[in-house]
Amino acid sequence: MSGRIVKIALDSPLDTEFDYRWTPTANEPQPQVGQLALVPFGRREVIGVVTAIGDASVYDATKLRDVIALRAQLPPMPPEWVALCRFAADYYQRPVGEVMLPCLPKGLRTATTVALDRALKNRAAATQPSKPPKKSRAKRASGDEAAYATLPTAALQPDAGIEAEVPVSAAAPTLNPDQQAAVDAVTASEGFAAHLLFGVTGSGKTEVYLHTAQAVIERERAKGNAAQVLILVPEINLTPQLEGSVKARFPHRQVVTLHSQLAEGERLRHWLAAHYGDAAIVLGTRLSVLAAMPSLKLIIVDEEHDPSYKQQEGLRYSARDLAVWRARQLNIPVVLGSATPSVESWQHASTGRYRRLDLTQRAAAHAQLPRVGLIDMEINKAPDGLSPPLVAALRARLERGEQSLLFLNRRGYAPVMHCDACGWISNCRRCTAFMVLHKPERRLRCHHCSLELRIPQSCPTCGNVDLQPLGRGTQRVEEHLQALFPAARVLRIDADSTRRKGSAQAAFDAVHRGDVDILLGTQMVAKGHDFQRLTLVGVINPDTALFSQDYRAGERLFAQLMQVAGRAGRAAVKHDGEENRPPAEVLVQTRYPQHPLYRALLTHDYPRFAQATLEERRSASLPPFVFQALLRAEARQLQQALDFLQAARDLMPCEGIMINDPVPMTVTRVAGVERAQLLVESSSRAQLQAFLKPWVAALRERKSRLRWSLEVDPIDI
Numbered sequence: 001m002s003g004r005i006v007k008i009a010l011d012s013p014l015d016t017e018f019d020y021r022w023t024p025t026a027n028e029p030q031p032q033v034g035q036l037a038l039v040p041f042g043r044r045e046v047i048g049v050v051t052a053i054g055d056a057s058v059y060d061a062t063k064l065r066d067v068i069a070l071r072a073q074l075p076p077m078p079p080e081w082v083a084l085c086r087f088a089a090d091y092y093q094r095p096v097g098e099v100m101l102p103c104l105p106k107g108l109r110t111a112t113t114v115a116l117d118r119a120l121k122n123r124a125a126a127t128q129p130s131k132p133p134k135k136s137r138a139k140r141a142s143g144d145e146a147a148y149a150t151l152p153t154a155a156l157q158p159d160a161g162i163e164a165e166v167p168v169s170a171a172a173p174t175l176n177p178d179q180q181a182a183v184d185a186v187t188a189s190e191g192f193a194a195h196l197l198f199g200v201t202g203s204g205k206t207e208v209y210l211h212t213a214q215a216v217i218e219r220e221r222a223k224g225n226a227a228q229v230l231i232l233v234p235e236i237n238l239t240p241q242l243e244g245s246v247k248a249r250f251p252h253r254q255v256v257t258l259h260s261q262l263a264e265g266e267r268l269r270h271w272l273a274a275h276y277g278d279a280a281i282v283l284g285t286r287l288s289v290l291a292a293m294p295s296l297k298l299i300i301v302d303e304e305h306d307p308s309y310k311q312q313e314g315l316r317y318s319a320r321d322l323a324v325w326r327a328r329q330l331n332i333p334v335v336l337g338s339a340t341p342s343v344e345s346w347q348h349a350s351t352g353r354y355r356r357l358d359l360t361q362r363a364a365a366h367a368q369l370p371r372v373g374l375i376d377m378e379i380n381k382a383p384d385g386l387s388p389p390l391v392a393a394l395r396a397r398l399e400r401g402e403q404s405l406l407f408l409n410r411r412g413y414a415p416v417m418h419c420d421a422c423g424w425i426s427n428c429r430r431c432t433a434f435m436v437l438h439k440p441e442r443r444l445r446c447h448h449c450s451l452e453l454r455i456p457q458s459c460p461t462c463g464n465v466d467l468q469p470l471g472r473g474t475q476r477v478e479e480h481l482q483a484l485f486p487a488a489r490v491l492r493i494d495a496d497s498t499r500r501k502g503s504a505q506a507a508f509d510a511v512h513r514g515d516v517d518i519l520l521g522t523q524m525v526a527k528g529h530d531f532q533r534l535t536l537v538g539v540i541n542p543d544t545a546l547f548s549q550d551y552r553a554g555e556r557l558f559a560q561l562m563q564v565a566g567r568a569g570r571a572a573v574k575h576d577g578e579e580n581r582p583p584a585e586v587l588v589q590t591r592y593p594q595h596p597l598y599r600a601l602l603t604h605d606y607p608r609f610a611q612a613t614l615e616e617r618r619s620a621s622l623p624p625f626v627f628q629a630l631l632r633a634e635a636r637q638l639q640q641a642l643d644f645l646q647a648a649r650d651l652m653p654c655e656g657i658m659i660n661d662p663v664p665m666t667v668t669r670v671a672g673v674e675r676a677q678l679l680v681e682s683s684s685r686a687q688l689q690a691f692l693k694p695w696v697a698a699l700r701e702r703k704s705r706l707r708w709s710l711e712v713d714p715i716d717i
């Protein structure tokens with residue numbers, strides 16, 4: 001038999017799959033769709049994914065190059081994974097290879113198989129005691145898709161023998177009626193169903209996740225099926241905590257994490273455990289939504305509203321949205337959990353597309369929601385950023401030996417430096433932005449282009465030696481706290497204080513141990529961690545978000561404030577015999593205490609806030625009532641970028657589509673590059689998609705040398 005033609009997706013911006021020749025050699029198995037293959041590409045050798053196999057090519061077959069090697073030692077990527085990548089490529093208008101390849105661990109994308117072979121050998125050694133019967137192993141190697149569906153995980157588990165005897169649920173606490181109802185609703189759903197699990201911080205969403213995962217795994221096992229569960233979390237920093245809970249609950253199942261901070265070898269091992277079905281539970285950040293999991297039966301997305309589910313470069317996908325699509329495709333349930341769901345998800349729940357499951361009570365007995373207070377900053381002047389009522393509240397906590405948390409979403413010492421004498425201001429010379437003063441590091445830093453300068457001794461324009469910081473960031477508040485409370489142990493947690501790997505975890509551990517009196521930080525401190533001794537949360541200067549051009553800023557602020565408020569409530573558990581212990585307190589410093597956002601915050605009333613936000617969005621024709629795509633262009637001259645966008649605007653007739661005028665981006669220049677954007681809208685997602693495909697193809701056709709990118713469902717406009 002002569003050679004065959006193999007189509008291969010490569011990590012290349014060219015929107016095409018590439019034809020190669022495959023010539024059979026003795027004993028080598030046939031190529032299969034989903035298989036990884038090493039091929040020549042230009043002068044390099046690269047890994048690609050086989051997407052089709054045929055006998056003909058539209059190109060001259062004699063000019064095609066040969067596949068160098070198939071990665072036959074690895075089962076092909078399952079068909080559902082190939083379909084998921086195809087969907088993501090189509091929907092987000094990227095080449096399919098740019099979806100498939102970047103989500104694979106590096107060890108699979110190299111020309112050598114050293115790392116892969118070593119990992120496979122280790123895996124084989126680890127699974128030795130319960131080697132699956134020859135038959136199923138052969139079946140798996142053949143890539144038969146049915147094999148994926150029927151292969152029991154138990155057969156692949158190192159300690160399958162023990163597992164059968166040990167009740168997995170040994171440590172599981174009893175659920176309250178809300179939690180039980182939620183678990184029942186998810187596990188009762190046959191096939192695809194999207195559930196929006198709505199519950200305030202502390203209402204026990206994690207328990208619902210764990211019980212649901214357990215119920216689904218046990219149900220499938222009873223039917224003789226393998227089962228895998230994918231749990232997505234928004235932040236790497238949150239994985240250790242959840243990983244601990246999951247491993248404690250499932251001591252006899254393999255639990256692996258997938259995120260970008262894993263060492264390469266570890267990531268490859270974890271990825272293989274997911275790919276082979278060894279891992280019953282995969283816990284990961286957004287990229288793990290693209291992990292191959294042959295027996296996936298349930299997907300959970302924790303903090304589904306979190307912006308970090310949106311990838312902001314390359315394939316600009318939403319892991320939350322892909323999770324829902326994947327669940328639908330596999331006909332399995334998906335659970336989206338949040339105390340402050342995205343208004344899109346809230347809207348889906350109100351139209352019945354998603355089923356809403358409410359957790360109305362805090363899970364811990366007697367736990368109360370924190371009391372929210374607003375400090376009117378028109379009345380309470382605070383030259384150093386901390387108003388007298390907030391300082392008094394901090395002092396009371398210090399006296400009682402309790403912890404406080406101050407939330408200020410701005411790192412650095414001061415956002416700007418300036419000269420009173422001549423009006424000089426610390427502009428970044430490469431960006432439309434200020435250079436931020438970082439006092440401990442003695443640097444001015446641009447947070448957009450990372451340019452760093454030493455703090456000038458005197459004004460670069462007039463020589464004045466008395467340069468002033470304007471505004472305040474976490475470093476400045478830290479300095480002020482130390483002056484106010486010299487005996488207090490103050491800890492700052494932000495991107496600057498946690499640059500070293502592991503330092504964020506160490507800092508959080510110190511808070512948990514009680515080695516910290518006042519914790520101060522950016523959004524990093526708002527998420528996930530439950531601080532048992534924390535009874536006060538202070539919010540400094542949240543008002544800027546109220547007047548942002550970004551229509552989502554209010555939604556984000558509300559979510560952040562609810563989340564940071566949620567850090568406090570847990571310590572307010574009344575212990576038996578204790579008398580009227582006051583609930584934890586949240587104090588928000590604002591100049592706009594009458595703003596509806598803060599009024600809703602006072603009563604923890606997310607539904608009211610979401611409803612009001614949705615009404616605003618509807619009347620302003622904003623998402624989720626319209627669908628958007630954003631074309632961005634970058635050039636040395638702003639006019640070039642605008643011209644490109646204007647030409648793109650006029651490229652095609654656009655029925656049912658509204659294309660706005662090209663405009664400079666808010667931060668127009670970054671690192672010397674001018675940036676502009678063009679917003680495309682439609683009231684119909686299908687219509688928008690139908691327009692985008694030929695439009696993007698036509699844009700590619702023009703081969704402009706200018707850099708451009710398209711984002712579907714943009715979250716930053």
Ligand SMILES: [Zn+2]
Binds near residue numbers: 419421422423424461
């Ligand atoms: Zn000056």
Ligand SMILES: [Zn+2]
Binds near residue numbers: 430431433446447450
């Ligand atoms: Zn800059």
